[in-house]
Amino acid sequence: MSEIADTPVPVPAAGPAAVSAPDVQTVHEAYSFACMKCGFGWEQSYAIEHHTDGKGQPFIMYKVNGERVPSPLSNPTCLNCGGHVVRIMRAGTVSQVNATIDRLYHHRIAPGIAGPVPAGENPPRAPRQRRPSHDSPGPVAVNEPGRRPGPLSRLLGRLRRS
Template sequence: MTEGFDTRETWPFECLRCLHVWEENFVVRHLTDVHGNEVDLWLSAGVTVPPPWSGTCCPHCGAYHVTSFPRGYLARHPELVPAPDPEPEPVLAAATPEPGRVSAPRTHLPGRLLIALGVPLALFVGYELYANAVALAHHH
């Protein structure tokens, strides 16, 4: 490559699954080789990435069903940009709760989930044991 220059572009996106809206900053390296062929390299944080219209993934839910807005759209429509997530309040460990204060209950894996996973597993293992026992009885 013989000639080249960089431009900076900000692309606004919206996930069509979870409706998350965000912007990504890119550096576009425009290069021309000795034969006059032009190539654009897209960089994000210094790493070569596919162009924004090709396979963008939602950072919120991981879906690939994403659309982009025209450049500068979110700057003209700030109401579309979600507020940042609030910082979680620090939890202070205390041996005994303050008087008049109820401590938060511990969260456990729901019993229904354990049943939904355990019953089919138990049935499968039971069936395999039964099938093996019948197969052994027929061979003897």
């Protein structure tokens, strides 16, 4: 109690809560990675916390889903083959490439175009088109009456006869 006002005096709680922690700046960044050994590509987002140590020197902690991980910029490791020759790119690069590949090679097949048919089904077939028959036998077409052949066909006709 305070002797002057006869009111209780607030006492700070003892323990770690009493010590004020410095503000931690958290920045969220995402990177795209591509392995130069196996060609595997992936993306990862990080929560980057900026701290100050006891000597006043700044240091950075990388976290993924709340778990501390090593910096992806210092020694990246391929998630597929474990290789360390990894290219780091801006976020979204791998997803753009994957979307382009998906559009080019995995497009939906339009109805009526050949595609996979489930086993046991007999799809209806369109009737085959027959070639039109000629009025005369042989590979040479008959000239229409009243139409005069061109100079090249006349020359070829003369050469055939000789």
